[in-house]
Amino acid sequence: MSHIVVVGGGFAGVWGAAAAARVRGTEDLRITLIAPGADLVLRPRLYEPEPERATVALKRILEPVGVEHVRASVQDIDVDARRVIADGRPMDYDRLVLAAGSRLVRPDVPGAERLFDVDTLEGARRLRGHLRGRDGYTTVVVGAGFAGLEVATELAAHGRVVLVERSGEIAPDLGLGPRPVIEVALGKLGIERRLGTTVAEVGEGVALLSDGTSVPADAVVWTAGLEASPLTSRIPGDRDGLGRLKVDAHLRAHPHVFAAGDVAAARADDGHWTVQSCQHATPMGKTAGHNAAADLLGVPLIDFAPAPYVTDVDLGAAGGVYTRGWDRLVALSGAEGKWVKRWLMEKIHPPVDDAETILAHAGIVTMPIPF
Ligand SMILES: Cc1cc2nc3c(=O)[nH]c(=O)nc-3n(C[C@H](O)[C@H](O)[C@H](O)COP(=O)(O)OP(=O)(O)OC[C@H]3O[C@@H](n4cnc5c(N)ncnc54)[C@H](O)[C@@H]3O)c2cc1C
Secondary structure: OOEEEEEOOOHHHHHHHHHHHHHHOOOOOEEEEEOOOOEEEOHHHOOOOOHHHOEEEOHHHHOOOOOEEEOOOEEEEEOOOOEEEEOOEEEEOOEEEEOOOEEEOOOOOOOHHHOEOOOOHHHHHHHHHHHOOOOOEEEEEEOOOHHHHHHHHHHOOOEEEEEEEOOOOOOOOOOOOOHHHHHHHHHHOOOEEEEOOOEEEEEOOEEEEOOOOEEEOOEEEEOOOEEEOHHHHHOOOOEOOOOOEEOOOOOEEEOOEEEOHHHEEOEOOOOOEOOOOHHHHHHHHHHHHHHHHHHHHOOOOOOOOOOOOEEEEEOHHHOEEEEEOOOOEEEEEHHHHHHHHHHHHHHOOOOOOOHHHHHHHHOOOOOOOOO
16 A cells, blocks of 8 residues: 655645545555654644643644654664664655744853743743742843744733844834834833844853843743754755755656655745745645645645735734735734734634535635635
């Protein structure tokens, strides 16, 4: 029996496995998903005060659609032998869907082991556990991008927050569109900004910045810089500056390997590459899983076609800012922006337990947002 192996149990991997199961129908095709954890972790929600709520048991999605879950980590991929090595054991595949995601790159500074993060469930739990029971604490958040802004504005409800950003501007990657709204929100929440500097050392209860100043801190949260899983280096082919595999319109990275989510760079439209986001990881996973199964079963492959690009940054008690298009023009802000954010965070929860509903969702690759 032919075998599809999916590496990774995030948005891309889960939807890749479900989409392959949908194309399989009643044909003989084995589908295995390899991921170390028992849960799909909804990473965009890890900045919330109760990160443990941001999980969905993988078995509630995979079991109903007949996908086997092997709890292990893949250490190596041999594309010539069509084999992965997971926790030391070989597993052969006919088609591979690589969806091992990304990870935060920690800075090489003294005391880096004291840094907290909201990148993984363990990291987010460790931060909240450390702060629990303290009152009116001070946190230093390093990086004023998406994740940094969301965690900083949430933590502002509990005490002093100092937001440190290497570039001279807040939200450098979000561009000019939403910046004025974000600046007003930070002001309203009393978040201090230190621009053009970064953390140079993390001491016990203090962050030392590269401009020579220091900030007493109960916790220093690092949010800057994601890189693709190092497994991408096992697949021959071009990679971008984030370590992502460049894939074609079918999301193929190598003759028998498809790649989706944060490990892959695909053309989102004529002028733009995908960004490391769940709004791209989900349709990429569905496309890659569909194509892996279609390739084996001799049915037509589909081109990757994501919905129009949007962003929504949660700004804590100051609401949210929702933008449309690659120029990130503000469409909604304040309470309305926050309402859309909540809607989006609900929508990223996959359906569970019912095979028909899960497979139906797996078939909707382009899901436009009605705002
Ligand atoms: C704080 C924060 C806020 C965010 N906010 C947003 C947002 O508002 N909107 C948005 O669209 N995106 C947001 N993102 C980005 C989004 O979470 C990611 O782009 C998305 O999770 C990528 O999905 P993925 O499936 O490619 O990878 P991941 O979610 O990284 O999942 C990777 C999976 O692979 C597994 N894995 C890793 N290595 C191996 C291995 N060697 N062997 C086997 N399995 C492995 C992992 O355990 C995991 O199951 C945010 C991210 C963070 C951290």
